[in-house]
Amino acid sequence: MRWEGNRESDNVEDRRDDGGGGGMPVFGGRSIGIGTIVIALLGGWALGINPLTILSLLSGGAPPAQVQSQGPAHRPPADDTMARFVSTVLADTEDVWQGVFRQGGGAYREPRLVLFRGATPTACGTGQAAMGPFYCPADQKVYIDLGFYETLKNRLGAPGDFAQAYVIAHEVGHHVQNQLGISAKVEQMRGRVSQAEYNALSVRLELQADCFAGVWAHHAQNARQILEQGDVEEAMNAAAKIGDDALQRAGGGAVVPESFTHGSSAQRQRWFHNGLQNGSVKACDTFASRSL
Incomplete structure (x- = not known):
């Protein structure tokens, strides 16, 4: 992926020296992101529990926790290559979505991206590194412990810088959904429909975020030619590794489609590719869609 020398975002908070947020994780609002599967997958391996069972627990409707006060936000150091990378990817998503919203007659509100280690307080509860990257709609921030990328590469088998960029773009996709009011409509259905029906809505929400990641890649490529040979394959591989069916198989259990919350590997690949090819929110x- 060609990213060196491109603009870096000013919307990055570096909390990695804050010592962590402490406490037990509380999941409220909708802070489920692309990396929430990591705690499910690793927990399943360690405890012999189906990862989807853990995912079900993680996506429960606990109320948002009180956010601890933070000191002044500071930028990552200039010599931190990985921090520069995510700052550059975030800036690229800002440029793309500003243009997309402007063409639609709207204004894009940029999210902030928070770098942390271990744990950190959020408006959706205490975020922990084991959750992987996630988006909290209550404070409109994307959270990531950069150690997740080692997990993505070494434990999930999805290496590559464009796979890493896809992760950020997916979480920004949740921010786009939040700004468009889509996330709130799904959240309103919690408790009003059966768990299986809510899971199905969650799948559609996550697949749309995958598609929005593809929309970003489409426009970024047209404007700045960011893609190198093998980049798309990296993102498609990452999408396959974090499909619900792949995780269930990795956990040693049967594939149970009605328990899916993020979509199958094939579905995640299909919707990312759809956004990449069309570059259209519609x-x-x-x-x-009748068929996912």
């Missing part, structure tokens, strides 16, 4: 309407 083409990402997973909720209107």
Whole structure:
């Protein structure tokens, strides 16, 4: 991926020296992100529990926790290559979504990206590194412990810088959904429908975020030619590794589609590719699609 020398975002908070947020994790609102599967997968391996069982517990409707006060936000050091990388990817998503919203007659509110180690307080509860990257709609921030990328590469088998960029773009996709009011509509259905029906809505939400990641890549490529040979394959591989069916198989259990919360490997690949090919928000309407 060609990213060196491109603009870095000013919307990055570096909390890695804050010592962690402490306490037990509390999941409220909708802070489930692309990396929440990591704690499920690793927990399943360690405890012999189906990862989807752990995912079900993680996505429960606990109320948001009180956010601890933070000191002044500071930028990552200039010599931190990985921090520069995620700052550059975030800046690229800002440029793309500002343009997309402007063409639609709207204004894009940029999210902030928080770098942390171990744990950190959020408006959705205490975020922990084992959750992987996630988006909290209550404070409109994307959270990531950069150690996740080692897990992505070594434990999940999805190496590559564009796979890493896909992760950020997926979480920014949740921010786009939040700004468009899509996330709130799904959250309103919690408790009003059965768990299986809510899981199905969650799948459509996650697949749409995958598609929005593809929309970003489409426009970034057209504007700045960021893609190198093998980049798309890296993202498609990452999407496959974190499909619900792949995780269930990795956990040694049977594949149970009604328990899916993020979508199958094939579905995640299909919707990312759909966004990449079309570059259109309308083409990402997973909720209107009869076939995922």
